[in-house]
Amino acid sequence: MSDVYVLGIDMIKFGRYPEKNVRQLGAEAAQLALADANLTIHDMEALYSGNLMQAGAMVGQGILQEIGQTGIAVTNSANACATGATAFREGWTAIKAGLYDLVLVVGSEQLGKMGLLGGGGSRKGIPKEGLLGSQTMPAVFAEAGQEHARKYGTTFEQFAKVSVKNHQHSVKNPKSMYQKETPLEMVMGAEMIAYPNTKLMCSVNVDGAAAAVLASEKKARELGMGRAVRVKASVLTSDPFTDRDLVMPDVNTCTRLAAKQAYETAGVGPEDIDLVELHDCFATAEILHYENLGLCGDGEAGKLIDEGVTWHGGQTPVNVSGGLLSKGHPLGATGVANIYEVSTHLRGEAGARQVENAKVGLTHVIGLGSACGIHILEKA
Amino acid sequence: MADDAAAKAPLPVVPYLKIPADGAPFLEARQCSGCGKIFLTERNTCAHCGESGLMQAKPLADTGSLYVYSIVHRSFPGVAVPYVSAIVDLDGGGTVKGNLINIDPDPEKIRMGMPVEVVYQIAPTKDADGNEYLTYYFQPAA
Numbered sequence: 001m002s003d004v005y006v007l008g009i010d011m012i013k014f015g016r017y018p019e020k021n022v023r024q025l026g027a028e029a030a031q032l033a034l035a036d037a038n039l040t041i042h043d044m045e046a047l048y049s050g051n052l053m054q055a056g057a058m059v060g061q062g063i064l065q066e067i068g069q070t071g072i073a074v075t076n077s078a079n080a081c082a083t084g085a086t087a088f089r090e091g092w093t094a095i096k097a098g099l100y101d102l103v104l105v106v107g108s109e110q111l112g113k114m115g116l117l118g119g120g121g122s123r124k125g126i127p128k129e130g131l132l133g134s135q136t137m138p139a140v141f142a143e144a145g146q147e148h149a150r151k152y153g154t155t156f157e158q159f160a161k162v163s164v165k166n167h168q169h170s171v172k173n174p175k176s177m178y179q180k181e182t183p184l185e186m187v188m189g190a191e192m193i194a195y196p197n198t199k200l201m202c203s204v205n206v207d208g209a210a211a212a213v214l215a216s217e218k219k220a221r222e223l224g225m226g227r228a229v230r231v232k233a234s235v236l237t238s239d240p241f242t243d244r245d246l247v248m249p250d251v252n253t254c255t256r257l258a259a260k261q262a263y264e265t266a267g268v269g270p271e272d273i274d275l276v277e278l279h280d281c282f283a284t285a286e287i288l289h290y291e292n293l294g295l296c297g298d299g300e301a302g303k304l305i306d307e308g309v310t311w312h313g314g315q316t317p318v319n320v321s322g323g324l325l326s327k328g329h330p331l332g333a334t335g336v337a338n339i340y341e342v343s344t345h346l347r348g349e350a351g352a353r354q355v356e357n358a359k360v361g362l363t364h365v366i367g368l369g370s371a372c373g374i375h376i377l378e379k380a
Numbered sequence: 381m382a383d384d385a386a387a388k389a390p391l392p393v394v395p396y397l398k399i400p401a402d403g404a405p406f407l408e409a410r411q412c413s414g415c416g417k418i419f420l421t422e423r424n425t426c427a428h429c430g431e432s433g434l435m436q437a438k439p440l441a442d443t444g445s446l447y448v449y450s451i452v453h454r455s456f457p458g459v460a461v462p463y464v465s466a467i468v469d470l471d472g473g474g475t476v477k478g479n480l481i482n483i484d485p486d487p488e489k490i491r492m493g494m495p496v497e498v499v500y501q502i503a504p505t506k507d508a509d510g511n512e513y514l515t516y517y518f519q520p521a522a
């Protein structure tokens with residue numbers, strides 16, 4: 001089967017665009033990615049569109065209405081916060097299968113200032129929120145973090161340091177929603193949302209879009225490998241049965257399963273990874289994923305953040321883009337934006353935030369419910 | 381009419397809360413007799429072993445221990461905060477989520493692993509038809 005290459009990839013600056021609609025945001029990212037690949041929509045054989053909140057709105061076709069209705073196959077995907085990575089993987093799958101040589105992937109989302117997410121559940125009877133615990137996302141991920149605290153003594157301060165790090169990283173990313181440092185006292189002293197997650201430890205709801213042009217090996221050779229990035233592994237898992245999963249969503253087991261498959265497929269280990277963009281939807285989550293992705297042993301994640309290993313300049317920088325915490329988290333765009341970030345470093349084009357000599361990188365997203373998407377990328 | 385409504389027994393807040401006509405309320409899960417895994421919701425097939433038709437009623441204990449919690453300071457409009465959202469492992473099996481009450485919403489006061497008990501009370505809100513609901517809470521074990 002053909003290897004799959006990223007020939008073009010880009011994202012719009014994450015932020016709030018109330019004057020635009022989601023198809024315009026997606027179209028903008030699509031055209032940036034096409035231009036990056038020096039191709040046009042007429043070269044694309046299929047479009048894979050990821051969008052969550054407007055999953056029924058045929059967003060992919062809407063994007064084509066903005067940039068060129070060429071009659072190609074359009075697949076719209078929704079997979080919670082793993083939506084963008086899922087759309088990317090759908091494109092990868094089609095090229096792997098030999099169906100196409102060139103496809104376009106677009107992840108888009110318009111969240112605006114939407115407040116707390118989560119808390120769905122049964123509409124029957126009386127509301128359960130605040131009566132039978134909390135289903136809000138900050139609380140669910142607080143509880144996931146507390147499991148780590150219970151097992152290993154991880155502290156509020158260690159969780160908070162994740163946010164200090166990612167906000168500091170974002171200062172050098174012009175496409176991040178925020179570019180502002182947040183010292184530890186500021187993070188810990190911010191409004192408490194769901195202990196131990198303060199407001200600055202929750203990802204930012206923003207609008208955004210990111211897009212990629214994927215190519216078969218044959219096509220990539222034909223067009224030139226100069227700036228191409230090889231997709232060494234594309235893995236998607238769902239949550240296997242675990243005892244508390246149905247009451248307390250388990251984001252660990254599906255990540256561990258995906259990481260194992262991704263490392264095996266790519267033929268690399270965590271020690272070979274030069275940078276990671278992982279799903280820091282809440283500061284507590286990032287700590288869990290250090291261990292889930294094998295960046296350290298079980299119980300060592302607190303030490304990892306304390307010792308600076310995952311900071312820019314450390315051994316394995318994590319979320320040098322600013323992460324979901326500062327760059328922002330437009331659900332359907334997030335998974336493609338993570339791939340953009342890693343690809344940009346592999347191409348040596350990340351400017352002031354460039355991770356030196358980056359050869360191999362990993363991206364990770366989690367959609368609660370649950371889905372985990374992991375990609376391992378390598379400079380071609 | 382008003383008398384009829386008042387005389388009506390409260391409804392269970394969730395299907396896994398059972399209210400016998402004569403006796404104390406309790407929580408009841410479903411258990412796969414093939415592999416022993418416990419589920420709070422009705423199902424025909426076990427999500428763990430995949431066997432069908434083996435689900436049996438499994439009354440849950442009213443005692444257990446606090447697995448993890450979060451103190452919720454911001455929730456949806458109209459929801460009183462702060463409150464403690466808790467996940468509790470019940471003695472004899474079964475994990476249930478609910479509010480932990482009769483404890484200060486303060487991380488210094490709440491200990492993961494602490495023994496808790498299930499208590500049953502009328503919920504503070506009624507539905508649009510005026511029906512009352514019986515709900516459950518956790519509190520530190522006496």
Ligand SMILES: [Zn+2]
Nearest residue numbers: 412415426429
């Ligand atoms: Zn079973």
